[in-house]
Amino acid sequence: MEAHTAAGIELSGLTKTFRGPNGPIHAVHSVDVEIRHGETVALLGPNGAGKSTTIDMLLGLLPPDDGTVSVFGRTPREAIAAGAVGAMLQTGELIRDLSVRELLEMMASLFPSPLVVDDVLELTGIADVADQRTQKLSGGQTQRVRFAIALASDPELLVLDEPTVAMDVEGRRGFWQSMRELASRGKTILFATHYMDEADANADRAVLMAHGRIVADGPTTEIKGMVGSRTIRATLPGVEVAALEALPGVAGADRRGEAVSLNCSDSDAAIRALVQHYPDARDIEISGAGLEQAFLQLTSEPEGVAVAG
């Protein structure tokens, strides 16, 4: 028998097809992902890419048509029963007529070795609404309670599907702070999002999905590096986008009000040409490719590229 000294999460050949009005929908097609203990992985992609379906299969909510799921060497059901997995699903409201504290006590009681409810309240920043009935909470507070429920079992693996969607700026900041705290405690975290900037800021590794397939998988720095393009932003009123696109080293240009954004294949040539032809350009920024650009470029290519992580 093989000894998995630190078995992580293994999705192998995961496939799910739904019946659609115009034929079968290949929601997830032969997805292979390995996540090690303590990694924070972002599952990225637009709506409809297959992220939620993949997560549903990871959690045992949906049986795959093909392929296997292994969570720390166990089936999803076994891992959940052991309290090793906590999840925040994309949609779902709270049942009513209980206070936040009572709801958390109820959920915690279902697991073998849960966290102390007061600790969870502190960690998720909802200690101040602990005695409020769930039906009286705001959208952002409800999201945080759902996050608290995910943490209640003291899970090794945290799975979050679009966790920050209903949150305001403050809420998001607090949320990602808690996440970094949990990551530093050695938790394994998988979060699905279509907010590329959040993934960029908070994940060590990104798995990009589009049309049910994995398009790229590796450290976020490497994925951005693959694309190799940089962006020049500047305030430059009165110049046509077509003229900017004609500059050397510029692959594409956008205008938003007075600001322009140049997507460059050679940013050195582009910046020289820009300040030479348009000395009025001011507030100039040159930044490396973001994940969003990497994603757009990678999904426009016919085949996916895997980066050795």
Added chain:
Amino acid sequence: MSGAGLTYTRFELLRIVRNRRFFILALVFPVVLYFLIAGPNHDVKSLGDTGISAPLYYMVGLISFGTMSAMLSSGARIATERSVGWNRQLRITPLSARAYFRAKVVTAYLVAGLTIVVLYVCGATLGVSLPAGRWLAMTGLLLIGLIPFAALGIAMGHVLTADSVGPAIGGGVGLLAFLGGTWFPITSGVLHAIAQALPSYWLVQASHIALGGSAWGVTGWLVMAGWTVVLGTLAVLAFRRDTKRV
């Protein structure tokens, strides 16, 4: 019941009690109806051909009405929880489906039990009086008679939407109560034959314990057992189908 299931059930009961609208309606409505119907008839010693006094007959009739509603209301709660995705949330916890349904059925029975006690008190004020053994036998039969309704509640909760489950329960209980003889005995004709095939009829028949002997006979037990098997199977199938849909 394991420790975890017990805590879940305790909180389930707390939620029911805190839902004032439901809790008050479930208890007040049958009581008011009872006094409206049985009050003016409190000295009728034999209702129709039954040999049962009006206060006793209507007491059991309204117990049937109230407890049927109580059992089916678990279906209303299930439908509401499904509509907010709570069922999926529970599927990523160790709580088994069995423990979930146990919580629903136990709490429904507790509300039904309270309904029975409250209506017993009302009946006593109108002169209903039975030997202690008969009270116990009647209670036991009523509780057993509610088993098919427990299954029906679970089935309805998984098949209906949160919006339609309320009217469905109201209409369903109304019809079943009428056909069961809640408001007046149905003793002959086609309606009688139809009524005897329904589980609600046999709930009301529990009042015949007052005459001594068993209230159900072979027919009653067969009908009730049959409905339990059919409705129980429906409940399991409805649950499985709903689970596949995620």
